[in-house]
Amino acid sequence: MLFTEVRGLPVLVPDGGGPLGTVTSLTVDALSGSVSHVRFRAGRFGREKEVSWDTVETVGPGAVRLRSATAPEPAPSSHHELLGRRVLVDTGTEHGTVLDVAFDTRTARLLALFTTRGELPAGRLLGLGDYALVVREG
Amino acid sequence: MNELMAARSLTTRPVVTLGGDAVAHVKDTVCDAAAGRITGFTLTGRGLLSGPLKEGLPWQAVHALGHDAVMIRDRRGLVNAAAMTAHRQSLRARLLGARVLTEAGTEIGTVLDVVVEGGTGGRVVGFRVAASRRFVPGPTRHRRRVYVPRGESLTVTGRALVLPEDAVRHVADDLPGFTALVGGVPGPWKGSLP
Structure with missing residues (x-):
């Protein structure tokens, strides 16, 4: 979903x-x-x-x-919204923003991220902070 | 070869942890006495009115220097800025405006900017130079800016950089041209500096 x-x-x-x-x-x-x-x-x-x-x-x-x-x-205020967030590759280059995220409704695991620059597998996620979502270089 | 970037363009680039939090902005670049590699960055706070930070970012704490951000592992990598700049020189303080000469004494010009390699190496690859009229002839009103590769044996004497003669045999007009020039020269450019 x-x-x-x-x-x-x-x-x-x-x-x-x-x-x-x-x-x-x-x-x-x-x-x-x-x-x-x-x-x-x-x-x-x-x-x-x-x-x-x-x-x-x-x-x-x-x-x-x-x-x-x-x-x-x-809800605590430390929530980082994923949709619309800037995506940074860990080499320091931007990779668009997050448009949507697919996840498994039974296990809650993320399946894939859809960004303005294409799809990313969820396994490449490194961190989500106040500035950006950081993903591993593919 | 990693992307080349002008050191002045690093100023205001955000410093971001792998966890995605922005810690600071780059204020200035610090390089070693031989102008061979980056040793760190001085930092400014993120807010509109925040001034320079007491902490600096040593190169060992940098995960990667990228086109849009300086990635660090975590906030604990920051050290006291005064300790970091004690024996090193920040670019603005010493390199910018320095005269560039060859070993034979030909004047090349003055340093406008320093070109560094992104990624994990942190090498200083060359200089953007306001060329002197003798080195690049042309009309006075239109002074040319050229990119000069650093070469292997550069010596810094006071406010002057002395390059070997063959380092200035090829210069480039712009950064893409310089990337091709530096990347295309076989030999010492392929590996990293010792």
Whole structure:
């Protein structure tokens, strides 16, 4: 599934009731190359909250479903958004910006990054910081 | 051969860790006394109003010098800038404006910029020189800038660089031409400096 497809999906809990909010973004752990948290927001002016990937039951179709008894925490501000981020090869040359990311909805592993300069395998990820996403030279 | 770049163009290039965080900007390049290789960089803070940093970046901490960023392994590689520049010379302080002569005494011109090799080597490959009228004849109003390869045996005496005679036999007009010139010459250019 693509990050842009997940964005905007409602976040549901199994014991009924309305959705907790809609997904704003996914937090990625660059070291393990997988999605670590799901961030969502209730309404347009609600505070952004996040849940750990372990509490997510399924992603899609049409919704992100959580396991029962999940208490979302207020999202920390240290989140680095992957979409739109500058891509730097570790030789110090830029490689466009991230357009979209494909990931496995069961294992949370990233599969591929789609940048403005072409596709990159997720295995080349080195780090994600406040300035850029760093990838290994191919 | 790695990309060649003018040392002046390194100023304001971001210093980025492999984790993707920008630490600082390059303020100036520091090279060794023989003007043979880069030994480090002095740094400026990232903010609009932040001044020069007390920390400098030694070349050993550099992962790669690239076209868009100077990559470092992590923030711990930075050292005290005063210790780094104590015996070395920053480019602006000594090399820029220095006279370039040949061993026979022919005046070539004055140094405008230093050309360095990107990647992991950090070699000084040549100089951008405002050519003297005797070396490159032409109209006075249009002074020519030429790229002169460093050569193997360069000596720095005070504010003058003395090049071997054969180093100035071929010069280039622009950086792409200089890349071809330096990359195409067989022999000592192929390997790195000892």
